Amino acid sequence: MNKSISKNESRRRFFRFIGKFGTIVFLLIMITFFSIMKPRAFATVRNLLNVLNQSSLLIIIACGLTAVVIIGDFDMSVAITASFSGVLVTGLMVKQNLPIWFAIICTIAICALCGMINGLIVTKLRVSSVIATIGTGGIIFGLNYAYTSGSPIVTGIPKGFLNMTLIRLFGKIPINIIYMAVIVFILWIILNRTELGQRIQAVGGNSVATKLSGINVDSIKITSYIFSSVCGGITGILLSSVIGSGNSTAADSYLMNSFAAIFLGSATLKDGEFHILGTLIGVIIINIGFNGLAIFGMSNYVQYIFQGAILVCAVALSSISRIYANK
Amino acid sequence: MENNKGMTISIKGLTKAFAGVKALDNVNLDIVAGKVHGLIGANGAGKSTLIKILAGVYQPDYGEILIDGNPVQILNPGVADSLGLSFIHQELNMVPDFNVIENIMLGLKKERKFGLLDWKATANKIIPVLVQVGFNKSPFTPIKEVSVAEQWLVAIAKALYKDVKLIAMDEPTAALSESEVERLFSIIQDLSRRGIGVIYVSHRLDEVIKICDEITVFKDGLLTLHEKTANLTKVEIITAIAGRKVEEFEHINFNYEKGEVLLDVKNLYDENKIKGVSFSLKKGEVLGLAGLVGSGRTELIMTLFGARKRKAGTIIFDGKEFTPNHPKDAVIRGIALVPENRREEGLITNKTLNFNINLPALSVLRNIKSLPFISMKKSSSITTKAIDKFMIKTNGVNSPILNLSGGNQQKVVIGKWLECNPKLIIMDEPTQGVDVGARAEIYKLIRSMSKEGISFLIVSSDVEELPILCDRVIVMANGQFTGELQSCAISKEEILHLSYAEPVQQYIYEQGRQ
Numbered sequence: 022m023n024k025s026i027s028k029n030e031s032r033r034r035f036f037r038f039i040g041k042f043g044t045i046v047f048l049l050i051m052i053t054f055f056s057i058m059k060p061r062a063f064a065t066v067r068n069l070l071n072v073l074n075q076s077s078l079l080i081i082i083a084c085g086l087t088a089v090v091i092i093g094d095f096d097m098s099v100a101i102t103a104s105f106s107g108v109l110v111t112g113l114m115v116k117q118n119l120p121i122w123f124a125i126i127c128t129i130a131i132c133a134l135c136g137m138i139n140g141l142i143v144t145k146l147r148v149s150s151v152i153a154t155i156g157t158g159g160i161i162f163g164l165n166y167a168y169t170s171g172s173p174i175v176t177g178i179p180k181g182f183l184n185m186t187l188i189r190l191f192g193k194i195p196i197n198i199i200y201m202a203v204i205v206f207i208l209w210i211i212l213n214r215t216e217l218g219q220r221i222q223a224v225g226g227n228s229v230a231t232k233l234s235g236i237n238v239d240s241i242k243i244t245s246y247i248f249s250s251v252c253g254g255i256t257g258i259l260l261s262s263v264i265g266s267g268n269s270t271a272a273d274s275y276l277m278n279s280f281a282a283i284f285l286g287s288a289t290l291k292d293g294e295f296h297i298l299g300t301l302i303g304v305i306i307i308n309i310g311f312n313g314l315a316i317f318g319m320s321n322y323v324q325y326i327f328q329g330a331i332l333v334c335a336v337a338l339s340s341i342s343r344i345y346a347n348k
Numbered sequence: 349m350e351n352n353k354g355m356t357i358s359i360k361g362l363t364k365a366f367a368g369v370k371a372l373d374n375v376n377l378d379i380v381a382g383k384v385h386g387l388i389g390a391n392g393a394g395k396s397t398l399i400k401i402l403a404g405v406y407q408p409d410y411g412e413i414l415i416d417g418n419p420v421q422i423l424n425p426g427v428a429d430s431l432g433l434s435f436i437h438q439e440l441n442m443v444p445d446f447n448v449i450e451n452i453m454l455g456l457k458k459e460r461k462f463g464l465l466d467w468k469a470t471a472n473k474i475i476p477v478l479v480q481v482g483f484n485k486s487p488f489t490p491i492k493e494v495s496v497a498e499q500w501l502v503a504i505a506k507a508l509y510k511d512v513k514l515i516a517m518d519e520p521t522a523a524l525s526e527s528e529v530e531r532l533f534s535i536i537q538d539l540s541r542r543g544i545g546v547i548y549v550s551h552r553l554d555e556v557i558k559i560c561d562e563i564t565v566f567k568d569g570l571l572t573l574h575e576k577t578a579n580l581t582k583v584e585i586i587t588a589i590a591g592r593k594v595e596e597f598e599h600i601n602f603n604y605e606k607g608e609v610l611l612d613v614k615n616l617y618d619e620n621k622i623k624g625v626s627f628s629l630k631k632g633e634v635l636g637l638a639g640l641v642g643s644g645r646t647e648l649i650m651t652l653f654g655a656r657k658r659k660a661g662t663i664i665f666d667g668k669e670f671t672p673n674h675p676k677d678a679v680i681r682g683i684a685l686v687p688e689n690r691r692e693e694g695l696i697t698n699k700t701l702n703f704n705i706n707l708p709a710l711s712v713l714r715n716i717k718s719l720p721f722i723s724m725k726k727s728s729s730i731t732t733k734a735i736d737k738f739m740i741k742t743n744g745v746n747s748p749i750l751n752l753s754g755g756n757q758q759k760v761v762i763g764k765w766l767e768c769n770p771k772l773i774i775m776d777e778p779t780q781g782v783d784v785g786a787r788a789e790i791y792k793l794i795r796s797m798s799k800e801g802i803s804f805l806i807v808s809s810d811v812e813e814l815p816i817l818c819d820r821v822i823v824m825a826n827g828q829f830t831g832e833l834q835s836c837a838i839s840k841e842e843i844l845h846l847s848y849a850e851p852v853q854q855y856i857y858e859q860g861r862q
Contacts (some may be wrong), residue, residue, distance in 0.1 A: 028411055029365070030365070123690065124755065148768075210721075214721055214722055214724075215720050215722060216710040216711060216713075216714075216720045216722060217720065217723055219703070219706070219707065219710055219722065220707075220710070222696075222703070223696050223699070223703075223707055226696035226697065226699050227692070227696045227697060227698075228694065228696045229692060229693050230687075230692070230693050230694055230695055230696055231696070231707070232655070232674075232675055233653070233655060233675050233681025233685055233687055233693050233694070234675070234679070234707050234708045234764070235675050235676040235680070235708055235768075236675075236676060236707075237674065237676055294698065
């Protein structure tokens with residue numbers, strides 16, 4: 022009798038472990054595998070920094086989007102906002118001849134405004150978040166084309182703006198990693214160690230109970246949308262600096278990748294909860310996979326198959342584990 | 349259904365553990381068809397685990413289940429269904445936009461004509477069953493337009509339609525008014541007369557004693573009492589549930605009449621449910637708000653708390669005019685709410701005890717007064733303080749809130765307001781789904797806090813609870829006050845009498861002011 026209980030209990034413990042650490046175990050297996058198979062190409066500091074560098078922009082946009090996903094909503098306009106931000110920042114410098122710093126501030130302010138409008142539509146006009154942000158996404162996309170008539174801004178971008186993402190700290194560490202680390206740190210502090218962050222998490226857990234605890238749920242939601250759009254904006258600015266142009270669709274692919282990372286992250290360390298650290302690990306899993314597959318010489322489409330499969334498998338594994346951990 | 353082929357379910361040595369804690373420990377029990385079997389015990393005592401094992405949701409670690417002597421393995425809810433076991437949970441899980449017939453037929457095989465669903469033929473088969481349970485609305489009414497009591501009838505009709513042999517009902521009377529309870533009881537008696545077994549799970553002792561032929565009590569996973577109701581007294585049952593003698597509360601009359609007025613409501617109206625309500629509440633007073641479900645009690649307190657729109661009327665709170673447009677206005681002025689459904693409205697269920705306790709008063713957690721950063725140290729020390737003051741039973745400040753029993757969760761919903769220093773605490777059904785032991789502790793807390801000068805406005809359907817808890821009770825019907833009872837005059841009979849009375853609200857208001 023005791024034996025059967027202990028057997029059940031150890032089974033439960035196993036599934037609890039898999040539910041929380043399954044994705045990290047998978048990441049470690051992947052790193053070990055690539056390191057053994059391709060020690061010279063994969064397991065170098067240089068390649069690791071390269072992966073982190075490539076991940077930086079996606080991490081910034083995905084972490085901002087996490088704030089919206091935590092409150093239980095979706096921001097489908099975030100990648101379009103990022104593309105718009107890249108066009109806007111270069112355009113303001115080239116067409117309006119604004120100084121670099123002022124162009125950046127204006128761009129971020131406009132992105133914040135986009136986020137606020139998203140939030141207002143969702144909270145005050147009671148439009149479901151997916152519909153609202155698909156709508157605003159369309160509008161932003163249109164404005165983007167109206168501003169550039171569709172042709173990318175390539176010439177006349179100041180050197181200083183391009184150098185912003187070229188610097189390497191100590192001659193080694195790409196500066197984008199530092200930007201990313203600072204933003205992730207700030208977002209983590211906000212979400213986990215401030216009153217606002219506690220309220221955002223509470224709204225995500227139960228918005229009715231949060232409201233009845235005397236908290237203005239609408240303003241918390243609007244703030245989350247602003248976080249998302251501002252982080253999208255920062256990603257767009259950095260991306261336009263990296264690629265050296267303002268392209269009206271440059272950041273569009275970040276949308277699906279961000280959601281993939283966020284949901285991978287929800288299956289990491291916590292039981293199906295969205296959190297910044299999880300999103301960070303989610304992006305890294307996706308990009309380590311991409312990187313390793315590229316080193317193996319696989320074509321692009323294999324990487325997309327990999328991304329889709331890992332996402333579905335990780336989230337499925339985590340939800341099934343949660344069921345078995347409590348059965 | 350007319351034959352008495354009574355089924356017997358024998359449970360032998362059933363054991364089930366979660367995370368090393370035994371939820372059921374070597375339970376032996378016979379449930380005989382044609383009898384109403386009461387299942388009671390504190391939250392976490394094991395009764396819902398037993399129900400879930402019978403329903404095929406959980407698998408037992410040890411022990412077996414026999415039906416009429418044959419061992420069965422209930423591997424999933426489908427197996428339970430095919431064995432003729434039916435389960436009606438507190439939340440009825442109906443599709444609001446579907447009509448009665450569609451809800452009954454959900455997941456069942458429907459009549460067809462030329463391959464298409466034939467609702468008319470289906471209805472013809474169901475209507476006799478609906479008549480049996482006394483459901484007398486049109487079977488094509490959408491379920492959202494049907495009262496909770498009638499939804500229970502529909503749920504029972506569904507079970508009967510499936511030719512069920514045993515129905516387990518979980519807290520069926522939680523949302524029902526006194527008269528609806530009577531109606532449900534007569535149907536339950538009818539079921540048992542027809543040879544159908546009924547398992548009746550409830551916290552309401554008086555109801556269990558009234559309706560059940562046999563009573564089984566669980567305590568910490570052990571079956572502590574199994575006896576014919578006729579051979580039991582209420583005190584014996586309470587002792588078995590609590591494992592100790594629970595002190596009976598006697599009403600103490602406070603001198604609240606001398607206190608100053610904290611809340612003064614004049615002629616309050618909302619859009620449709622509150623039709624001119626006036627009353628006042630003094631500091632340190634415990635005011636009960638009685639009435640039938642749907643009489644406007646919950647709407648009244650939600651309006652006072654700013655969660656519903658006011659249409660007319662004035663509210664004076666603590667000497668100043670009060671116009672609540674959002675719950676935060678109420679919280680700032682020192683009003684706290686303990687809502688009716690603690691899981692849906694009171695708790696952030698995916699978070700910890702610590703998170704929930706600190707949510708309403710986050711600014712207390714600041715390390716530096718002018719910066720909105722919170723200190724985790726302060727938050728755990730506040731939680732520890734609340735755990736001590738409210739005697740919350742938990743593994744630690746960071747244990748998930750859902751790991752706490754219902755009674756302890758309720759203490760958290762009260763305790764989270766502590767740091768807001770509330771002057772008035774509004775409670776809606778504060779002891780619903782709370783076991784006897786925790787209930788007594790909550791009563792004690794209300795008493796001791798009211799002595800500190802905190803006023804209480806308590807909505808309750810439990811007519812046993814109001815007389816022992818309140819200094820004064822106001823009874824509502826149809827959005828208006830029908831009467832007011834002062835301390836010694838508060839009795840179950842008077843409350844019920846007024847619940848069905850015609851409103852005389854202006855008169856009561858004038859009297860209340862004297």
